[in-house]
Amino acid sequence: MFAVLFASRPWNRNAPMRVSDRVDGLVRLVAAAAVLCAVPLSGVFGVAEYRSATARMHAESAGKAEVPAVLTDTPKLVPVPPAMSSDTVPNRYRATAHWVYDGHAGETTIEVSRTARRGDQVPVWLGPDGRPTRAPVDRSAADQAIGAGLAVLVGTTGAAGVIVVATRWMLGRRRAGTAADRSTDRAGRAMTGPAAVCSATAGR
Structure with missing residues (x-):
């Protein structure tokens, strides 16, 4: 060349x-x-x-904490929007998770796997204000x-x-x-x- x-x-x-x-x-x-x-x-x-x-x-991870939470109800199937076909959209399940962190109790609805059951322990990320937030970016x-x-x-x-x-x-x-x-x-x-x-x- x-x-x-x-x-x-x-x-x-x-x-x-x-x-x-x-x-x-x-x-x-x-x-x-x-x-x-x-x-x-x-x-x-x-x-x-x-x-x-x-x-x-x-900056995103500052103040975040991963705490263990317990599912307090049976996971429920999330309905598929009418505009989308149920054949192409994978099934999604949500359940209520309860936790106690730093002396304060809290709960929220999160997305779980299909095999999740009531009483299972799942991780929940909390922000500096103690409210649920998204997990830190996995990509390095x-x-x-x-x-x-x-x-x-x-x-x-x-x-x-x-x-x-x-x-x-x-x-x-x-x-x-x-x-x-x-x-x-x-x-x-x-x-x-x-x-x-x-x-x-x-x-x-």
Whole structure:
């Protein structure tokens, strides 16, 4: 690949190159440079996303506590909305959970598994105010950082590839049109040449 890029460099004076070839070579060199620059850039974005995700996770988890709760009734099937088909929507069950934490009792309705029974112990997350809240994000900061870095790298590589392909396609169409025009001119000269000779002979 690098040998091809070096041979097609726009400033190459040793090889006869058309203007379109030089444009094609320049676009490929710029695309290759963009991809190479995207490698460290994706690392920078990954580190930034890692720090941001870590800060968000710490802020979200601050003051939250996981407490054991007991189901106080039999789980009930959640009705499927009329606009949705019961064949495509999985069954969901909900039940009332009761807990005692830091000297205060509380209860709420939570979603449980199909096999849950009354009296089962389930975890419930409480916020700083003692009210039920969602559990901390399970996805790690490292996963988010890797995803951000890959998004930058894949996006840059894909955009560079599209630009190279589009440029080569447009240059190919331009070359084909120029070749067709030249062929038409040669055919026209071949057809008008004998007629011109005959006209000149008749004039004599």
